[in-house]
Amino acid sequence: MATTFNDTQMTEFKRLVARYPEGKQKSALLPALHLAQESFDGWLSTEAMDYVASLLQIEPIEVYEVATFYSMYNLKPVGKFVFEVCQTGPCMVSGSDNIIDYIKKTLDIRPGETTKDGLFTLKLVECLGACGYAPMMQVGKIYKEHLTKEKVDSIIAEYKALATNN
Amino acid sequence: MGVKLLLDKANVPGIRTYEVYRREGGYRAVEKALKEMTTDAIVEEVKKSGLRGRGGAGFPTGMKWSFIAKPDGVPRHLVCNADESEPGTFKDRYLMEFLPHLLIEGLIVSSYALGSNDTYIYIRGEYAWITDILEQAIEEAKAAGWLGKNILGTGFDCNIHVQRGGGAYICGEETALIESLEGKRGNPRIKPPFPAIQGLWMRPTVVNNVETLAAVVPIINMGGEEYAKIGVGKSTGTKLISACGNINKPGVYEIDMTITVEEFIYSDEYCGGMKDGKKLKACIPGGSSVPILPANLLLTTAKGEPRYMNYESLSDGGFATGSMLGSGGFIVLDEDQCIVKNTYTLARFYRHESCGQCSPCREGTGWMEKILQKIETGKGEMSDIDLLWDIQRKIEGNTICPLGDAASWPVAAAIRHFRDEFEWHVKNPELAQTSNFGLQHYADPIHVPA
Ligand SMILES: Cc1cc2nc3c(=O)[nH]c(=O)nc-3n(C[C@H](O)[C@H](O)[C@H](O)COP(=O)(O)O)c2cc1C
Ligand code: SF4
Ligand code: FES
Numbered sequence: 042m043a044t045t046f047n048d049t050q051m052t053e054f055k056r057l058v059a060r061y062p063e064g065k066q067k068s069a070l071l072p073a074l075h076l077a078q079e080s081f082d083g084w085l086s087t088e089a090m091d092y093v094a095s096l097l098q099i100e101p102i103e104v105y106e107v108a109t110f111y112s113m114y115n116l117k118p119v120g121k122f123v124f125e126v127c128q129t130g131p132c133m134v135s136g137s138d139n140i141i142d143y144i145k146k147t148l149d150i151r152p153g154e155t156t157k158d159g160l161f162t163l164k165l166v167e168c169l170g171a172c173g174y175a176p177m178m179q180v181g182k183i184y185k186e187h188l189t190k191e192k193v194d195s196i197i198a199e200y201k202a203l204a205t206n207n
Numbered sequence: 208m209g210v211k212l213l214l215d216k217a218n219v220p221g222i223r224t225y226e227v228y229r230r231e232g233g234y235r236a237v238e239k240a241l242k243e244m245t246t247d248a249i250v251e252e253v254k255k256s257g258l259r260g261r262g263g264a265g266f267p268t269g270m271k272w273s274f275i276a277k278p279d280g281v282p283r284h285l286v287c288n289a290d291e292s293e294p295g296t297f298k299d300r301y302l303m304e305f306l307p308h309l310l311i312e313g314l315i316v317s318s319y320a321l322g323s324n325d326t327y328i329y330i331r332g333e334y335a336w337i338t339d340i341l342e343q344a345i346e347e348a349k350a351a352g353w354l355g356k357n358i359l360g361t362g363f364d365c366n367i368h369v370q371r372g373g374g375a376y377i378c379g380e381e382t383a384l385i386e387s388l389e390g391k392r393g394n395p396r397i398k399p400p401f402p403a404i405q406g407l408w409m410r411p412t413v414v415n416n417v418e419t420l421a422a423v424v425p426i427i428n429m430g431g432e433e434y435a436k437i438g439v440g441k442s443t444g445t446k447l448i449s450a451c452g453n454i455n456k457p458g459v460y461e462i463d464m465t466i467t468v469e470e471f472i473y474s475d476e477y478c479g480g481m482k483d484g485k486k487l488k489a490c491i492p493g494g495s496s497v498p499i500l501p502a503n504l505l506l507t508t509a510k511g512e513p514r515y516m517n518y519e520s521l522s523d524g525g526f527a528t529g530s531m532l533g534s535g536g537f538i539v540l541d542e543d544q545c546i547v548k549n550t551y552t553l554a555r556f557y558r559h560e561s562c563g564q565c566s567p568c569r570e571g572t573g574w575m576e577k578i579l580q581k582i583e584t585g586k587g588e589m590s591d592i593d594l595l596w597d598i599q600r601k602i603e604g605n606t607i608c609p610l611g612d613a614a615s616w617p618v619a620a621a622i623r624h625f626r627d628e629f630e631w632h633v634k635n636p637e638l639a640q641t642s643n644f645g646l647q648h649y650a651d652p653i654h655v656p657a
Contacts, residue, residue, distance in 0.1 A: 060368040106391075130495060167560070172297055173457035173459070174457070
């Protein structure tokens, strides 16, 4: 996987940087890291971070500092789809424990692990702002809410189908 | 039906689009403010309205705006805080998702009042699809001439930019948010200097919550005095409440702050009562960091008066017997919920979210999580309860930013009101794994409407 942006990605990168005043291009770092993660297999390798540093003309360490601080950046390879299940109080009182157990059993992985076929990673996360629609999880850009065991089954089937069709 | 000023049009089909929003009377506040009002007059109107910041702290918005420094030749910035990460809170999401133009309209008026030509919305990174909705609304507003250069021929230029965060609750704190917007770790700054003097890129900056900025629209349209007539005392206007937990109708509700807590939980207009007919055990009424209250103190104050859904009434009794309206994240727990476990998940949350700059917060949140986990898993000792109490007291007030307080208050309140449940866990480690303390706290039957 190449760690340079293609033309479309570069256009988006330039749009992100243009939002800040002259000389303040470092402000684009968080959005740029999101773009890099989406562009390069869902995680940030050292090469990817160094590349972002060179584009923004900042030191690599400034990028590492930031990438390690925020929970959305993956610093290790992840599955094609990451199930980020919320486990905080409001979700917990609405039954998230059962959903987490069910996903663990169904995919046969523990939190932080990826299935052998490389399709799914399970990640336990803290409140995602969907407390009224609990239990819930985030998959990529999408929120899956009001989870039940049946719904989890159909979500897994949905992403499996997506993977085979691509 | 209570008064609705923000969500009154939320159900109009297509209201997310510019055409429908405009047809329904949208952008009138921009016309009025930019064509008929001076910037000082707008600040004055907001002061008169009594609007208090909806992000959690409740600071008067008009007063905050009047503090912004205006040194010659230095740009000023308005930043909209859409980080919304306090557990139990999901109201800003609703507003942005369904009424993006209401926020954009509020931002244009507020940017004009503050002299911000480049205004930023800092949105939590997980709200990726809402970022797309906002960016589309901004494009539509720009195409219609409400943003960009020389708006309505007034000479005022304004652009709005949306920046996604990276997943960090602490970036909701205004100085951490500014750091993050500058492309750095979200470490809160030591104040002073306050953002109004030196904020984003060391320029004068005002940070306001999404709901606060949206409320500027009805304030300009109806006038500050009329707005102030809604509500009671210093709780003027309407407030969005995001209700969750063991209720029949979780969701986002706009209330005028004159209804009782009891009505909010049990009436069909709002939460629709307790789920599965269970009994109410406890509630965290204003986002996870405010004190949890047992049912009896939630529905009535210590003086035995009904408690209302507003700033003053929810905090009546101080932390001894009251709580706070906070961010409006209303978390309801029924008789089957375990206070120890709930407190443990919140302690884990705060440990995870501590930025690590101050030792009382970094170390203290870690200890609280570990001790609570110990009690929850049946390995706790009686002395652990006192130790918890001691640790939370040592964090509170000894940190750079209020996250330290936010982490200690839930633990303190849980022990204050539910100490017997903690003790029961320690004394019955095995039983506590399979059963629940239930409602044994309540010597008298609690008043719960049928
Ligand atoms: C740890 C912490 C998290 C916060 N999170 C948020 C948040 O997600 N959204 C928000 O509007 N304010 C949040 N605040 C409050 C902000 O610091 C700030 O007071 C607020 O954005 C000001 O806007 P307002 O006056 O319109 O309420 C948080 C404060 C702290 C200490
Ligand atoms: S109180 Fe906690 S979150 Fe706030 S600055 Fe200190 S360590 Fe960071
Ligand atoms: S607690 Fe799970 S989304 Fe808020």
